[in-house]
Amino acid sequence: MNNQFPAKRLSHKHHGRKYPFARSGCITTVAMSSLLAILGFVVLPFDALAQETGSPLMVTDRPDATESAVTIGVGVFQLESGYTFDKADDVRIHSLGEILLRVGVADILELRFGINSYQWARGQTETSHGLQDSTVGLKLRLLNNEGKTGLGNPQIAVLASTSVPTGSSLMSHNKIEPEMRLSVSWGLSERLALGTNFSYSYTNEVAVDTRSHEAGATLSLGIALTDRWGTYAEYFGAYTMVRDGPREDYVNGGVTFLVESDFQLDARVGYGLNGLADDFFVGFGSAVRW
Numbered sequence: 315m316n317n318q319f320p321a322k323r324l325s326h327k328h329h330g331r332k333y334p335f336a337r338s339g340c341i342t343t344v345a346m347s348s349l350l351a352i353l354g355f356v357v358l359p360f361d362a363l364a365q366e367t368g369s370p371l372m373v374t375d376r377p378d379a380t381e382s383a384v385t386i387g388v389g390v391f392q393l394e395s396g397y398t399f400d401k402a403d404d405v406r407i408h409s410l411g412e413i414l415l416r417v418g419v420a421d422i423l424e425l426r427f428g429i430n431s432y433q434w435a436r437g438q439t440e441t442s443h444g445l446q447d448s449t450v451g452l453k454l455r456l457l458n459n460e461g462k463t464g465l466g467n468p469q470i471a472v473l474a475s476t477s478v479p480t481g482s483s484l485m486s487h488n489k490i491e492p493e494m495r496l497s498v499s500w501g502l503s504e505r506l507a508l509g510t511n512f513s514y515s516y517t518n519e520v521a522v523d524t525r526s527h528e529a530g531a532t533l534s535l536g537i538a539l540t541d542r543w544g545t546y547a548e549y550f551g552a553y554t555m556v557r558d559g560p561r562e563d564y565v566n567g568g569v570t571f572l573v574e575s576d577f578q579l580d581a582r583v584g585y586g587l588n589g590l591a592d593d594f595f596v597g598f599g600s601a602v603r604w
Contacts, residue, residue, distance in 0.1 A: 369575050374601040375414065377568050377580040379550040380509045380534040383471040383497040385455045386418040386603070396580070396599020398431070402592040407435045409446075412599060422455040426475065433485060444482025451475025451493075463501040471497045489518040489525075505538040511550075527555040542572045563587040566595075576603040 373384040376394050386392050396412040409431035417425045427450055434443035457470040473495040479486045492515065499509035513530035534548035551563040566584025573579060581598045 372576060372578055372603055374578060376599055376601065377582040378534050378546055378548045380511050380532040380548060381473055381495060381497050383455065383469040383499045385422055385424045385453050386416050388418045388421060390418040390603060392416040392601060392603045394601040396597055398595055398597035400592045400595040405435055405437050407433060409433045424453045426451040426453060442484050444485040446485050447477040447479050447481040447487055449475050449477050459501065463503055465500055469499045473497060487518045487520055491515060491517050507536040509534045529553045529555055544570045560590050562591040564591055
């Protein structure tokens with residue numbers, strides 16, 4: 315969720331529990347991921363730091379798993395990126411990139427383009443690596459609370475997206491995986507905000523070539539500590555929609571720091587609550603707007 319304050323955001327998007335341990339020689343994917351990471355972490359922030367203050371409050375969709383109900387302005391570009399380390403049983407997973415480019419095309423509509431991380435996973439004896447599938451989508455704001463606080467003044471948006479099977483052979487899910495998401499948020503006070511998401515996705519389990527319906531839910535509480543520092547605490551989960559189907563449950567929290575009006579840094583840590591969830595994850599990232 316987003317605080318609606320200058321600070322906060324996490325995005326532990328589900329990696330899918332697919333760790334095919336075989337090496338791939340994807341030099342081009344390494345170069346692409348590295349270039350995008352450099353663009354997000356190094357090049358664009360210098361441009362952002364040079365911009366004048368007074369622009370609208372920056373709202374990001376990281377680092378938490380709760381997507382905000384806020385769309386960016388018309389003609390605005392916002393690039394969000396990061397790195398995550400996960401531990402799942404004896405497997406250690408590094409994800410670099412987490413690229414999300416948001417483009418404002420109307421007052422209530424933004425387009426979203428993702429090249430989700432270059433990932434490498436190391437087990438006890440083997441390692442695999444490659445580029446994950448890309449994504450395309452949009453966010454449509456349905457209701458604007460116009461800055462009013464209280465539970466009677468929600469902000470509401472819907473998000474529609476799909477993965478595109480363009481990843482490396484060892485990391486791609488091979489089929490599109492569409493997702494619909496409802497985002498609702500409330501400004502409880504000038505320094506407190508509450509947000510929740512409800513989602514549905516149609517996933518593909520590559521190992522057994524089986525499609526499944528998956529529901530998801532999140533709940534995030536954000537606190538603006540100062541004009542620049544923010545923090546949040548969150549629950550999120552994913553539930554396979556069959557009787558006694560598998561589920562993953564997580565809790566996490568983090569901080570954000572607004573360096574300038576168009577440049578934000580973040581950090582997060584989270585833990586799995588059941589056997590199917592990752593043991594823990596930790597990450598950091600940035601967002602820049604121009």
